[in-house]
Amino acid sequence: MGFNLNLLLIIPMMTLAGILITKDSGKARVVAAIGMSVQLLLVMWLWVAFAAERNSGNEAEVLFLQDYIWFKSLNIHYAIGVDGISVGMIVLTGVIIFTGVFASWTLKELPKEFFMWLILLSTGVFGFFISLDMFTLFLFFEIAVIPMYLLIGIWGTGRKEYAAMKLTLMLMGASAILIVGILGIYFNSSPDGNWTFNILEISKTTIPLEAQMYFFPFIFIGFGVISALFPFHTWSPDGHASAPTAVSMLHAGVLMKLGGYGILKVGIYLLPEAATAMADFFLLFVGIGVIYGALSAVMQNDLKYINAYSSVSHVGLILFGLLMLTKTALTGAVLQMISHGLITALFFGLIGMIYSRTHTRIVGEMRGLLKVMPFLSAAYVIAGLASLGLPGFSGFVAEITIFIGAFVHVETYYRVFTVIAVASIVVAAVYILRVIGKMLMGELKDETYKQLTDASWHEKVVVVTLILCITAIGMAPFALTELIRSSLEPIMMRF
Amino acid sequence: MSLSDLLLMRNELMLISALIIILIADLFYGDDRRNQFYTFSVVLVFIVTVVSFIPQETATLFGGMYHVGPTQMVMKAILNLGTFLVLLQASSWLNGPQKGRSGEFILLLISTLIGMGYMVSSQHFLMFFLGLELATIPLAALAAFETHQSKSAEAGIKFILLAAFSSGVLLFGLSMIYALSGSMYFEDVMLSVNDSPLAVLGLIFFISGLAFKISIVPFHLWTADVYEGAPISVTAYLSVVSKGAAVFILLIVLHTVFISLLDLWFPILYVLIILTITLGNLFALRQSNVKRFLAFSSIAQAGFILLGFINTNALGPATVIYFVLIYVFSNLAAFGVATAILDESGKQKLTDYKGFYDTNPKLSLVMMLAMFSLAGIPPVAGFFGKFFLFTAVAEQGYYVLVLIAVINSIVSLYYYLLVVKAMFIDKSESPIPTFQSNFPMKVSLVICVIGIVSIGFYGGLFDHLMEVASHFVSVN
Numbered sequence: 006m007g008f009n010l011n012l013l014l015i016i017p018m019m020t021l022a023g024i025l026i027t028k029d030s031g032k033a034r035v036v037a038a039i040g041m042s043v044q045l046l047l048v049m050w051l052w053v054a055f056a057a058e059r060n061s062g063n064e065a066e067v068l069f070l071q072d073y074i075w076f077k078s079l080n081i082h083y084a085i086g087v088d089g090i091s092v093g094m095i096v097l098t099g100v101i102i103f104t105g106v107f108a109s110w111t112l113k114e115l116p117k118e119f120f121m122w123l124i125l126l127s128t129g130v131f132g133f134f135i136s137l138d139m140f141t142l143f144l145f146f147e148i149a150v151i152p153m154y155l156l157i158g159i160w161g162t163g164r165k166e167y168a169a170m171k172l173t174l175m176l177m178g179a180s181a182i183l184i185v186g187i188l189g190i191y192f193n194s195s196p197d198g199n200w201t202f203n204i205l206e207i208s209k210t211t212i213p214l215e216a217q218m219y220f221f222p223f224i225f226i227g228f229g230v231i232s233a234l235f236p237f238h239t240w241s242p243d244g245h246a247s248a249p250t251a252v253s254m255l256h257a258g259v260l261m262k263l264g265g266y267g268i269l270k271v272g273i274y275l276l277p278e279a280a281t282a283m284a285d286f287f288l289l290f291v292g293i294g295v296i297y298g299a300l301s302a303v304m305q306n307d308l309k310y311i312n313a314y315s316s317v318s319h320v321g322l323i324l325f326g327l328l329m330l331t332k333t334a335l336t337g338a339v340l341q342m343i344s345h346g347l348i349t350a351l352f353f354g355l356i357g358m359i360y361s362r363t364h365t366r367i368v369g370e371m372r373g374l375l376k377v378m379p380f381l382s383a384a385y386v387i388a389g390l391a392s393l394g395l396p397g398f399s400g401f402v403a404e405i406t407i408f409i410g411a412f413v414h415v416e417t418y419y420r421v422f423t424v425i426a427v428a429s430i431v432v433a434a435v436y437i438l439r440v441i442g443k444m445l446m447g448e449l450k451d452e453t454y455k456q457l458t459d460a461s462w463h464e465k466v467v468v469v470t471l472i473l474c475i476t477a478i479g480m481a482p483f484a485l486t487e488l489i490r491s492s493l494e495p496i497m498m499r500f
Numbered sequence: 501m502s503l504s505d506l507l508l509m510r511n512e513l514m515l516i517s518a519l520i521i522i523l524i525a526d527l528f529y530g531d532d533r534r535n536q537f538y539t540f541s542v543v544l545v546f547i548v549t550v551v552s553f554i555p556q557e558t559a560t561l562f563g564g565m566y567h568v569g570p571t572q573m574v575m576k577a578i579l580n581l582g583t584f585l586v587l588l589q590a591s592s593w594l595n596g597p598q599k600g601r602s603g604e605f606i607l608l609l610i611s612t613l614i615g616m617g618y619m620v621s622s623q624h625f626l627m628f629f630l631g632l633e634l635a636t637i638p639l640a641a642l643a644a645f646e647t648h649q650s651k652s653a654e655a656g657i658k659f660i661l662l663a664a665f666s667s668g669v670l671l672f673g674l675s676m677i678y679a680l681s682g683s684m685y686f687e688d689v690m691l692s693v694n695d696s697p698l699a700v701l702g703l704i705f706f707i708s709g710l711a712f713k714i715s716i717v718p719f720h721l722w723t724a725d726v727y728e729g730a731p732i733s734v735t736a737y738l739s740v741v742s743k744g745a746a747v748f749i750l751l752i753v754l755h756t757v758f759i760s761l762l763d764l765w766f767p768i769l770y771v772l773i774i775l776t777i778t779l780g781n782l783f784a785l786r787q788s789n790v791k792r793f794l795a796f797s798s799i800a801q802a803g804f805i806l807l808g809f810i811n812t813n814a815l816g817p818a819t820v821i822y823f824v825l826i827y828v829f830s831n832l833a834a835f836g837v838a839t840a841i842l843d844e845s846g847k848q849k850l851t852d853y854k855g856f857y858d859t860n861p862k863l864s865l866v867m868m869l870a871m872f873s874l875a876g877i878p879p880v881a882g883f884f885g886k887f888f889l890f891t892a893v894a895e896q897g898y899y900v901l902v903l904i905a906v907i908n909s910i911v912s913l914y915y916y917l918l919v920v921k922a923m924f925i926d927k928s929e930s931p932i933p934t935f936q937s938n939f940p941m942k943v944s945l946v947i948c949v950i951g952i953v954s955i956g957f958y959g960g961l962f963d964h965l966m967e968v969a970s971h972f973v974s975v976n
Contacts, residue, residue, distance in 0.1 A: 074959070075959040076959040076962050076963065077959065077963045078815075078818075078962065078963045078966035078967075079815075079888070079891065079962075081959070140887075144878045144879065144883070145878075147877060147878045147883070148878055148879060151872070151877050154917060154920070155920070155924055155925070158921060158924070158925040159924060159925050166921065166925060169925075170914070170917065170921075173913070173917065174910060174913065174914055177910050177913055178907065178910045181903075181906035181907055181909065181910050182903070182906070184887070184890055184902065184906050185894075185899055185902050185903050185906065188890060188891060188894035188899070188902065189894070189899060191891075191894075192894055192895060192897075219899075
């Protein structure tokens with residue numbers, strides 16, 4: 006069963022063109038919805054095709070490979086292909102951009118432009134996950150970041166201009182650091198001057214230890230910033246709080262995972278010795294980030310800020326899992342990327358929906374929502390429980406795998422950080438249950454709240470899709486874990 | 501020297517013929533037919549530009565004083581293209597307020613282009629100096645073109661004084677080089693140059709002299725005032741074509757004549773690059789006038805271009821030429837939109853651009869593409885240009901310089917985004933009203949946009965430049 010990965014870029018491009026030629030700006034959302042539904046079917050088909058190919062005994066590291074020369078003199082290729090990890094991330098992206106379109110269904114201001122930027126952003130993300138060449142990887146990384154500026158700046162709320170500029174500059178600054186790392190790997194990728202950007206080819210050689218030690222920090226910090234690595238996480242709360250709903254969903258759900266994916270595929274895979282040697286050092290910052298994010302979330306009153314800080318904490322767990330460098334922990338880290346992506350998208354989606362009714366995001370100003378909007382409230386409870394790691398939901402599967410993988414390390418240093426990381430889950434229970442208790446339970450705040458309506462059909466599409474995915478992973482994680490574990494094999498071989 | 505030999509000097513001969521034809525035509529087109537005269541001149545320049553892209557055999561003329569190889573051809577083609585675009589963008593200004601004097605403007609513009617052609621092709625310091633002066637003096641007249649405006653006159657005076665001063669410095673350096681080698685031919689100088697104090701001093705004066713033309717910090721002080729005072733089309737020309745030509749000849753001289761003094765000029769450039777990028781950026785951050793803003797951003801861009809000098813393999817010169825080509829499209833797209841707005845509404849403050857997207861979405865998009873390209877955001881051309889410049893520096897192992905440069909490119913992103921913010925995000929009570937720009941302006945903007953969007957995706961272009969540059973490197 007073959008699959009042309011270029012389709013993953015062509016469909017969004019065609020959707021973009023379709024939106025561009027729509028005359029009536031109300032039709033833009035329809036075109037976007039159709040395009041992203043097709044894209045969702047396509048990523049499902051990709052998963053099926055990938056599984057079928059694996060079952061038929063194709064053990065190649067990367068499937069559906071395509072390779073075109075782009076800049077011959079610098080040996081830059083447009084090389085694409087997927088392994089199990091990329092398939093997982095692509096499916097996640099497909100689901101979230103699909104729900105993102107429906108979450109912005111009632112957007113009033115410049116809808117045509119909004120959907121174009123949103124879909125351009127997702128194109129960058131899809132391109133990032135299929136890239137095998139560091140040059141295109143980097144290119145798509147920046148394409149995924151820059152639309153954020155206008156998406157937040159034009160359609161955001163609150164201090165949107167400040168937040169948009171801060172987010173863009175910090176993320177682009179991170180990519181600037183990344184350039185140094187990528188060029189460093191490139192010029193050390195071959196002893197005889199046949200340099201390459203191709204990740205698969207570089208993985209067959211060993212980069213000199215000195216160069217590894219020099220360039221690993223650039224790669225780790227460069228990708229780490231977009232995964233809200235402490236102390237470079239400050240863009241995240243402001244950015245997420247100001248962004249419109251769909252953008253928060255996509256950004257916390259998918260974009261923050263680009264960092265973890267990049268660290269795994271470039272940092273750990275290509276620079277394994279340096280990763281081993283420096284894991285202790287970076288663990289310090291990651292550990293602080295995990296607990297700091299959780300504690301900050303407790304102190305917030307704004308729903309979006311609570312979730313933004315909780316994302317800092319949960320995405321910190323991804324980095325934590327990656328730095329453990331055991332197979333189980335790495336599997337957990339990838340699971341957490343997907344799981345947290347779905348849960349946080351659900352959260353931000355629900356917050357957007359609640360805000361559009363109550364016009365406030367301050368926890369203390371709402372009461373008794375369960376009585377007037379049972380569907381949304383129940384969904385919020387589910388999201389909360391999934392987020393704090395209740396068994397049966399995806400969060401539990403991911404986090405338990407990370408912690409089991411982390412406990413393999415017997416050194417006290419690692420033990421301490423593992424305990425700190427586990428403690429963050431307890432703190433998560435505090436900030437999640439507090440919100441549920443204050444906002445959803447109790448008597449209605451006042452009479453005006455009786456007018457509030459429950460979810461409309463497009464909002465139900467968002468909520469149901471995401472909850473289905475979260476519970477499916479929670480109930481039957483094996484399909485996903487197998488997909489990830491088999492693809493981690495080549496990476497583990499490097500250690 | 502036979503006629504066929506002379507024809508090898510194709511580019512300059514065509515420009516001279518165009519110059520003479522336009523000079524004569526200027527007499528015959530009366531006041532009522534100035535628009536036709538403008539169209540006629542533009543078509544002539546267009547023909548010259550197109551022909552300059554056709555490959556030509558390598559040739560050496562005038563006893564080795566003049567040389568044209570693949571590298572020089574590409575450089576001249578880029579300069580011609582830039583001039584053509586500037587001429588298109590000047591249309592409504594030339595056919596409007598300057599109606600009676602469009603002939604003068606075009607003639608002066610072409611004369612500078614001829615000078616640049618000779619400068620880029622020179623293999624002898626005398627030829628080089630003649631070309632340089634021919635390229636500079638008419639520019640002063642151009643800067644002072646709006647005679648009724650004191651600012652324009654001031655710009656002209658400042659420019660000519662500093663040009664004369666920098667030429668003096670440069671000549672002083674050349675005299676030392678001559679004292680050392682007893683010849684002005686590049687080849688002879690290359691063989692006899694050594695690390696004696698005389699040669700070192702000569703080199704430093706030479707770099708300083710050209711640094712004025714490229715407006716490298718700390719030789720940049722004239723730039724902002726002249727750019728602001730001069731008519732906007734002249735500013736565009738100064739910041740793109742004139743700067744490009746000076747970059748090209750500096751590249752040729754450093755990479756051929758002074759290649760043996762590598763250890764000396766590498767550190768000099770290293771420091772100059774850091775100063776230029778950083779200070780250019782810091783000044784650009786605070787500008788509220790679009791012309792001044794583009795002036796300072798072009799200083800920073802010049803610093804980026806110099807990055808490619810820090811690589812003596814084919815990759816270095818190739819990335820420099822590649823980036824200049826991209827810079828022509830990107831900067832002229834930005835200047836084009838600024839010119840259109842200035843012609844239409846007389847506004848040139850950044851705050852006047854607020855709400856521009858609501859009234860003129862297409863021009864805003866062009867400006868946004870230009871800003872993204874200048875800042876180096878993919879997938880537009882500027883990203884590829886900058887990435888390859890960084891690659892060129894990294895190949896030499898100067899990772900610290902790469903880091904400083906990339907961080908600066910993020911600083912520059914901030915002020916380029918301010919323009920995008922003004923147009924797209926900010927709302928205004930009285931935005932610039934919707935308008936249609938005239939046909940030549942549209943053509944120039946379309947060409948720029950095609951260049952910005954497509955250059956990166958067509959990988960063959962860079963490979964071609966690598967091959968061209970490898971010729972140039974192998975000459976040494």
